[in-house]
Amino acid sequence: MNKILFSSLSKKFVMALAGLFLLLFLPLHLVINLMLLKSDPVPFNRAAHFMATFPVIKIIEIVLLFTILVHITWGIFLQIQNWLARPIGYAGGNKSETSFFSRFMIWTGASVLTFLVLHFFNFYFIKLGFVPGNPEDFYSVAHRLFKIPAYNYIYLICFALLGLHLFHAFSSAFQTLGLNHRKWTPVVNVVAWIYAIAIPAGFAFISLTLWLFR
Amino acid sequence: MNLTLKIWRQKNAGAKGNFATYRMEDVSPKMSFLEMLDALNKKLVEEDKDPVAFDHDCREGICGSCGMYINGHPHGPVPAVTTCLLSMRYFSDGDTICVEPWRAKPFPVIKDLIVDRSAFDKIQIAGGYISVNAGAAPEANSIPAQKKNSDTAFDSSICIGCGACVAACKNASAMLFVSAKISQFALLPQGRIEAKDRVRAMVEMMDELGFGNCSNTGACEAECPKEIKLTNIARLNREYYKAY
Numbered sequence A: 001m002n003k004i005l006f007s008s009l010s011k012k013f014v015m016a017l018a019g020l021f022l023l024l025f026l027p028l029h030l031v032i033n034l035m036l037l038k039s040d041p042v043p044f045n046r047a048a049h050f051m052a053t054f055p056v057i058k059i060i061e062i063v064l065l066f067t068i069l070v071h072i073t074w075g076i077f078l079q080i081q082n083w084l085a086r087p088i089g090y091a092g093g094n095k096s097e098t099s100f101f102s103r104f105m106i107w108t109g110a111s112v113l114t115f116l117v118l119h120f121f122n123f124y125f126i127k128l129g130f131v132p133g134n135p136e137d138f139y140s141v142a143h144r145l146f147k148i149p150a151y152n153y154i155y156l157i158c159f160a161l162l163g164l165h166l167f168h169a170f171s172s173a174f175q176t177l178g179l180n181h182r183k184w185t186p187v188v189n190v191v192a193w194i195y196a197i198a199i200p201a202g203f204a205f206i207s208l209t210l211w212l213f214r
Numbered sequence B: 001m002n003l004t005l006k007i008w009r010q011k012n013a014g015a016k017g018n019f020a021t022y023r024m025e026d027v028s029p030k031m032s033f034l035e036m037l038d039a040l041n042k043k044l045v046e047e048d049k050d051p052v053a054f055d056h057d058c059r060e061g062i063c064g065s066c067g068m069y070i071n072g073h074p075h076g077p078v079p080a081v082t083t084c085l086l087s088m089r090y091f092s093d094g095d096t097i098c099v100e101p102w103r104a105k106p107f108p109v110i111k112d113l114i115v116d117r118s119a120f121d122k123i124q125i126a127g128g129y130i131s132v133n134a135g136a137a138p139e140a141n142s143i144p145a146q147k148k149n150s151d152t153a154f155d156s157s158i159c160i161g162c163g164a165c166v167a168a169c170k171n172a173s174a175m176l177f178v179s180a181k182i183s184q185f186a187l188l189p190q191g192r193i194e195a196k197d198r199v200r201a202m203v204e205m206m207d208e209l210g211f212g213n214c215s216n217t218g219a220c221e222a223e224c225p226k227e228i229k230l231t232n233i234a235r236l237n238r239e240y241y242k243a244y
């Protein structure tokens, strides 16, 4: 049983599934965040309240947290194994043609994780009561944060790096799940590009608008 | 042409090893890379020095033993050729060429440029076969196979087990090799019978030997002298999930 669960292929399978689940969550988060652009705080706060209290969402939230944890743990574990598999590197460098962003997944992933920790302190922990603040008014919290230039810098850099992570992640997950197809794989690749640009761009748009124009 | 060679020298598996620099003069562009190394070795022997150890056998791209890492590429910078078929005309006068052995934990260096690739044999022994009675060759058409599948199986079967995929992969993963060996059977009716046991056993052995995990970076496909495709790895994944 252990051999199945912890084989290289099973770990990759879990990584891909967890990754795809997280990919579903991002657009939802973006749609809610877009409400921050309204001058009326009510719609955003209502949406945040709904997300925090609706029972079905609560279950999804637990699954989501678990997914993030699994994705991170396995990601680090796999990376360590990969480093150990080549104890001595090449003096002549590695000049093979590769999917460019695939080489930096651990680092782009790590920057997303850094952002996630910050994000939890700013919002999620308020909701859980670990950090003082009013969970019913995340609108004001967000608006305040987006007025701090340093926060925007971090935000924009992290989302740019998330984009680089997504460039490889999306199509790679399909390959790992064995879902390749003569006709559909090129379509998946195009969707992956659009997704990797559109989602981070959406978040960046909110950050820039609130910072510079409000 | 005149060349400078930077070659990895290592006495034996336990020794430390380092690069040695050699000057080669009047190298003909008609030579193959191995012939150029032969010329170097002749010179070294005449000077009473230890010749550079490198693996080779067929010298026609079919045995897979001549692997070496040349200027940042397994089998050199030219796509779809093995080192033995790499012509010196791809290099220019005055070039410095860096030659290293495959670098991967499961492929320890034996001497200079020779590595121990028996890890691949172990993976093959674990499941890379079909159980049939030996004897006279059976009638080829008695078990029908779809043309499309037998063609793809053939394309996978031309993997020569050279290890360039492992050498190129940033994770030293053996997935392309294993996926080729799985695919050559998985697509044919004779291979279906033991398909589940085969994929489990070969993947288990691959993990046990310490190869890295696949990141879908595609370096293996880019460097494989036999142009084995990444789609084989997707098939390996599918076969593995189906086995449980």
Ligand code: SF4
Pocket (backbone or CB within 6 Å): B158, B159, B160, B161, B162, B163, B164, B165, B166, B176, B177, B180, B220, B223, B224, B225, B226, B227, B228
């Ligand atoms: S898949 Fe290609 S690179 Fe890998 S062992 Fe086979 S022939 Fe060599």
Ligand code: FES
Pocket (backbone or CB within 6 Å): B055, B056, B057, B058, B059, B060, B061, B062, B063, B064, B065, B066, B082, B083, B084, B085
């Ligand atoms: S010596 Fe046989 S493949 Fe090069």
